[in-house]
Amino acid sequence: MAMTAVESPEVSVSGRKCPEARKIPRVSSLVQKVKKLSRQARDYRVIRTASLILAWFCMGLYVTIVGPTMIDLKDRIGVDYEEISRVLVSHTVGYFLATVTCGIFLDFQPKFAYGVLGSAFFLAGVGTAGTPFTTSLGGLGFLQHLAGWGHGFTDAAGTVVCARLWGDKASAPIHAMHAGYPIAAFIVPLIVIPFRLRTAQRQSTVLQPLLSPWKRLGDCLRYSGRTSACP
Numbered sequence: 001m002a003m004t005a006v007e008s009p010e011v012s013v014s015g016r017k018c019p020e021a022r023k024i025p026r027v028s029s030l031v032q033k034v035k036k037l038s039r040q041a042r043d044y045r046v047i048r049t050a051s052l053i054l055a056w057f058c059m060g061l062y063v064t065i066v067g068p069t070m071i072d073l074k075d076r077i078g079v080d081y082e083e084i085s086r087v088l089v090s091h092t093v094g095y096f097l098a099t100v101t102c103g104i105f106l107d108f109q110p111k112f113a114y115g116v117l118g119s120a121f122f123l124a125g126v127g128t129a130g131t132p133f134t135t136s137l138g139g140l141g142f143l144q145h146l147a148g149w150g151h152g153f154t155d156a157a158g159t160v161v162c163a164r165l166w167g168d169k170a171s172a173p174i175h176a177m178h179a180g181y182p183i184a185a186f187i188v189p190l191i192v193i194p195f196r197l198r199t200a201q202r203q204s205t206v207l208q209p210l211l212s213p214w215k216r217l218g219d220c221l222r223y224s225g226r227t228s229a230c231p
């Protein structure tokens with residue numbers, strides 16, 4: 001009877017285990033968790049979440065590529081910076097309208113989230129693919145407005161899909177999904193820089209014969225006191 005009154009050293013008065021009694025996970029338990037990874041990787045939720053991460057990566061590509069290439073778009077259309085900046089406004093307006101519309105629609109009909117994602121990719125693809133070929137500011141603004149609708153649809157519908165897939169455990173998958181966007185935003189300038197350098201070299205090659213007489217004239221005016229300065 002005296003032994004039953006003695007409290008176990010691993011159990012506190014409240015019935016919980018003491019911190020020093022908590023065991024470190026054994027190697028066998030870690031091996032079992034590693035073996036479960038292959039089965040979890042085939043889980044449809046993991047596959048769809050990976051697809052959403054890829055979708056966010058692509059969204060970061062077509063949204064952020066407008067910034068580094070804005071100088072080329074400005075020169076192609078023949079407008080100044082004030083006018084080309086309206087393109088960003090049209091994209092933002094499309095994004096705002098799409099998120100509000102899609103959010104209200106999916107509150108009542110969440111089962112159509114995958115259909116909304118499909119339409120989002122179509123709109124973003126049309127707006128992005130047509131941007132380099134437009135020759136007017138209005139056409140460029142319209143195409144970027146379409147891309148803004150695709151951006152907003154992807155953002156709203158993708159979040160709904162991820163939340164419905166994981167339920168109460170959706171916090172980490174949603175954060176992983178949104179991590180695809182900044183990764184793409186980091187890569188875009190690295191992709192654009194070689195093309196920008198080629199454009200700058202081509203422009204300097206074309207403009208050099210036109211600027212050479214003016215350069216010689218400037219040298220003459222700068223050294224007007226020296227007759228040998230003018231060839």
